[in-house]
Amino acid sequence: MRAFRLALVTGASCGLGKALCEALATRGIPLLLVARREDKLKEVTKTLNVRTEIYSVDLAQPQERRKFLEWLKLQAPDLIINNAGSGLYGPALSHATAEQSQHVELNVQALLEITLEGARALLEQKKSGVIMNISSAAAFFLYPSHCIYAAAKGFVNQFSESLDFELKPQGIRILTCCPGQIDTEFSIRASGGMPHKKSALWTLSPEKAARLILQQIDRRKPLEIIDFRYKCFVALSKILPKALILRIMNTTLKDRYSFK
Numbered sequence: 317m318r319a320f321r322l323a324l325v326t327g328a329s330c331g332l333g334k335a336l337c338e339a340l341a342t343r344g345i346p347l348l349l350v351a352r353r354e355d356k357l358k359e360v361t362k363t364l365n366v367r368t369e370i371y372s373v374d375l376a377q378p379q380e381r382r383k384f385l386e387w388l389k390l391q392a393p394d395l396i397i398n399n400a401g402s403g404l405y406g407p408a409l410s411h412a413t414a415e416q417s418q419h420v421e422l423n424v425q426a427l428l429e430i431t432l433e434g435a436r437a438l439l440e441q442k443k444s445g446v447i448m449n450i451s452s453a454a455a456f457f458l459y460p461s462h463c464i465y466a467a468a469k470g471f472v473n474q475f476s477e478s479l480d481f482e483l484k485p486q487g488i489r490i491l492t493c494c495p496g497q498i499d500t501e502f503s504i505r506a507s508g509g510m511p512h513k514k515s516a517l518w519t520l521s522p523e524k525a526a527r528l529i530l531q532q533i534d535r536r537k538p539l540e541i542i543d544f545r546y547k548c549f550v551a552l553s554k555i556l557p558k559a560l561i562l563r564i565m566n567t568t569l570k571d572r573y574s575f576k
Contacts, residue, residue, distance in 0.1 A: 320446075324348040324393040326375065326430070327400035329356035331500030332450070335522035336397055339530055341366045348393055350375075350384070351400070375400055375426040376418050385433045392437040394445035395533070398427045401450065403465030405506045406573035416464050423468035428475065435479070435488050444487030448533055449476045453496045453546040457553065460566040461573065465506075469494075473539065480538050492539040493532055496546035498525045507572040518545060 323340050327333035329351035337347055337360060346367040349357050354372035361368045373384045402419050404411050431447050438445045454462060455469035473492055480490035497503070497519045520528075520543055528542040541547040553561050 319343075320345050320393075320395040322346050322348065322391065322393040323395040323397070324350060324388070324391065324434075325397045325399055326350045329353045329360060331502065332495075332498055332522045332525055333397075333399045334360050335526035336399060336529065337364060339523075339526045340395075345395070348391060375430075376402075376422040378421070378425075381426055381429065385429060388430065389433055389437045392441050392443065393434070394438065394443055396430065396434045396445075396447045397529075398430055398447065398449045400426065401452075401502075403462065403468075403502070403506045405503075405508075405569045406461055408463055410573070419464060420468055423465065424471050427472060431476070431479065431490060435483060435490070438488050439486060446489045446491060446533055446536070448491045448493060448529065450529070451476070451492050451494045453494050453541055453543070453550060455494060456541075456550045457565050458558070458562055460562060461569045462565075477538055489536055489538075491532060491537065493529050494539065494541045494546075495520065495525050495529075496541075496543040498522055503572065 323345045325333050325336050325340070325347065328337050328349035333351065337349060340347060341364040344366060347364065347369075349360060349368060349370045350373060351357050352372065352374050354370065357370040357372060361370060371384060371387060373380045375381055375384070401423050403423070404416065404419060408416065427449055431449060434445075434447050449472050451472040452465070452469040454466040455473045457466055459466035473494070476490045476492040480492075483490060499519050499521055525542065532540045532542065541550060
């Protein structure tokens with residue numbers, strides 16, 4: 317990996333974000349760790365052997381986010397990994413609109429603002445850099461029972477690839493990574509704590525996912541589905557009837573919510 321002066325990771329308190337921080341630290345890159353839970357961030361910093369700074373913020377809250385963006389512009393990290401994200405399992409109308417909107421605020425609006433302001437800070441300082449937006453293989457599908465999350469990640473893909481084309485001549489890359497299922501707290505939260513089994517066949521460890529994401533950053537590949545199993549499924553979905561794909565996708569989360 318090419319050397320970075322300073323890396324910022326959102327959602328850094330656990331799961332993939334924590335694994336990304338650990339992987340970056342092994343390369344000696346100073347870190348800015350961002351997440352809601354300050355106590356968890358402090359725990360993560362104890363395991364890292366590089367200079368760190370933490371910022372506790374709920375990125376789904378516009379007022380908190382505005383203050384964070386001012387701090388971000390002052391720091392001007394040349395590597396930003398937009399990893400924070402959330403979702404809900406179950407039919408869209410089984411959740412309150414306000415609750416769904418909070419997830420859109422985090423998955424879309426916060427990522428949009430961090431990407432734009434992070435890139436703007438680099439341009440103003442005449443620096444090159446990379447912004448990696450963590451999307452999802454779900455972005456490639458119509459996804460009943462997970463439709464708002466999938467649509468939000470579809471936005472991430474199109475926005476990031478287009479902005480990458482705009483900024484590449486100026487030395488700023490906007491990359492997009494589309495993992496499949498990763499063994500993190502995401503599915504527990506999305507299911508409202510409902511117990512369920514994760515299929516080992518379709519799940520990556522956070523450590524392996526982090527390694528693959530850093531490989532993509534090193535290659536500067538604009539968009540990649542990092543898990544070959546999901547890459548094959550996405551390719552297959554392009555030749556199967558839409559009605560069949562909808563039925564398949566509708567069954568994938570049936571054990572993760574109790575709504576009828």
